[in-house]
Amino acid sequence: MSQTNDSQTDPMAVYLPATPWTRVTEARWPIVAIAILALLANAFYQVPGVVCGAVVIGLTGMIAYLPRKARTRKLQAVKQRRLRRMWPGTGMKLTVDALPNPCFVADGRGITRYVNEAASKFYGAVKPGDPLSFSLRAPSLLEAFDRVCVEGRPAQITWTEKVPTEAWFEAHLAPIYMPGQAEQGGGGAAPDFVLVVIQNQTEQRRLERMRTDFVANASHELRTPLASLTGFIETLQGPAKDDTDARNRFLAIMLEQSGRMRRLIDDILSLSRIELKAHVQPAEKTDLVEIVRHSADALAPLARELGLEVHTESPDTPVMIRGDRDELIQVTENLLENALKYGSQGKRVDLVVKRQETGGKHWCLQVRDYGEGIPAEHLPRLTERFYRVDVASSRAMKGTGLGLAIVKHILTRHRARIEVASELGKGATFSVVFAGELPHQESDIELALSVPLPAQAE
Template sequence: MTLSPSPLEETSEARATASPLTRIGEARWILLTALLAAGSAVFAYQVPVTAAVAAMAALTFAAAFVPRRSASRRVKFNAQREVRRMWPGTGMKVTVDALPTPCFVADGRGIIRYVNTQAQTLYSGVKPGSPLSFFLRAPSLLEAFDRVCATGGTERINWTERVPTETWYEAHIAPIYMPGSDARDRPHGLPDFILVVIQDLTENRRLERTRTDFVANASHELRTPLASLTGFIETIQGAAKNDPEAQDRFLSIMLDQARRMRRLIDDILSLSRIELKAHVRPENKLDLTDIVRHTSDALSPLAAEMKVEIRMDMPEKPVEVKGDRDELIQVAENLVENALKYGGSGKYVDLSLAEQRGADGGRLWVLSVRDYGEGIPREHLPRLTERFYRVDTDSSRAMKGTGLGLAIVKHIVTRHRGRLDIESEPGEGATFKVTLPAIQEPADVSGPSTA
């Protein structure tokens, strides 16, 4: 990048190209002093006039033509310091590049002097020499930038952007004063540089909102059975104190409510345990066929009660994946139980395992659970895995659902580096597909065969 010469550099060049008469004029007081000294020497010490004239001539020649090296070096040093103040040095650039967040280094006028790689990735087209306001257009951020320039303090501000999606950002703005710089050399007293660090808070805000919603929903779900238990206990202690028939009926309802609370607490604890180890991928080798058959056998009494037939389509060879057996059994049981409860009107639930190839050529296993019930309206599909989300609240509670089953399934599948897909059309049932990476055999390392 080409830089225009600073005022100090222009002064240095002007002095280097000044005429002899101009230089003699600048040194006039030195020459006048030397002339008086020469005159005194002639009259007081009888120094020959020719010698005095020769000395004055030599001194005048030196003033007119010999460069002033000390002044030139000082001007050059000042010019270099001015350039360093205008553009960040290598040390500052290396430091900014090492930061994991987008960073801008601007001067006091709001002109970008350097940006790190993260900022270039987030803000396309950003480059040194452009105004900061071209890329960071939040009014609160620009106002904070002006305050830092004026006061020399630091600022921390937050703002939200709505387009294309809702995102939250935080900016830390601080002045930078270069070592050895003089406030008198800065235009209008501005800092040498302003550092702007951008932090994306979107994920943290969404997690915070999720936790808040979860606590509110869990409290609401627990409050209902607790209110029922309290009411029935008070009734048994009061009006139904001597009514054995009413007591038996109320105790049966109380038992159902207590079981509902236990299921809810178990699901909350299960979800919490899964979240704690979400970043740890399971490494145990297991066969999905055994898990599906185990699930079918475990839920056969419920299927018989609902008058639904479970049909299975399993491959003959082992379906090997890396996973946690208990968690994958929980996935299969939740999906099959939902199919039996909410799609049992179709009289059949199909379980199948099929092999697929991923986009990178790797082998995948897909577990499909399909029912032939009423189906799910399309507008509900994106939210089915949200905690406590129900398509029909009354139906879900009547089926003793907690509203956490599919949320647990999603978290387990994510931990196994898999994917959960839901397909449904009203009147045509619903299909839940869990895709898990297969254990790659040596022949799979180079991808699928082209033969």
């Protein structure tokens, strides 16, 4: 009955079978000590052997049949401490689950013991019992983990990852000592667990870069149109103050320059917004065929103005891909507009949605013109900011030099790739390759250059 009450008050205790031999076995060391004392008493103090034997038997019986509660707790303390060091308790798990950031609980050997839901979503299927390095592969983070285990002090580190997109992370590592451990974080005691909390700082870093880039780009690209506006205003206020013809001509130029400034600001802001979320892949699905038809209809007036025809070719059924509809429309319209403006000599532009020739699981959006083409030396730099193959032609077409840079960053976010093929006198083809319903495998945007083009369609 006493054992039942003890187990209720102390659920951590587990009692051994209460046989006489078991109790004598548990008390073997006190019995041995008593026997040695009895032999010494008999040898040096001439105590009769019968008396010594009686004392040994009596003390042995008392020790063997003492209440087992204290001894059992002592025996189970080591087992329970080992158990606590192996797996975190329910309270710790509930606390970790309440945190919004990805969290890992690992033991001193670097074995993952628990992960919260945020970590499972961000890092995929994480199995407790696997080494922490299976999920967190940053060398600096693993080195910090080892330091925390050795020194028993918290640590904080930051690191950068380049794949699939550039991202910044910060990790806080803290040792956890369970109640009852002799040395709580001091004297070289190894922690029972280490809590690893990870913060994704990509958005904050991109915001800082966006501010810096905006100031640099705005100060560089807006200087020319602003200087033109200032010069014309000063001229109208001075020598051309009463010249009606000059005033009308200057006002038209000023309107054009102000429009150029507006387009530059719009493109810079658009590029900054896209870069801000480049590390977040879209989750929604959209129809690539509908996007192509929408873009062709939207740019039909420009095609008629330039005397070109837009030929579309796509499957009769929807082509569902993972992507943001508005951003993909921006990509399609940008590529189609460039083909219309810079390939006007060919009198035709093809806009095609088809299966990729190699590996039938991917879809390809292809925009092809039959104009002058792009020299091979310019192909590697087409997606750079403010890079223009022909500065005069680009400005005449009201280009800002940011169109293909925007396309590159949108496709980076969609884990797609762009391929460019061109040959002088035969036009250029821009191909964007998407995955269908399957996860994207490309780690980043790729600019593939191939010459010559496929045979021209009749």
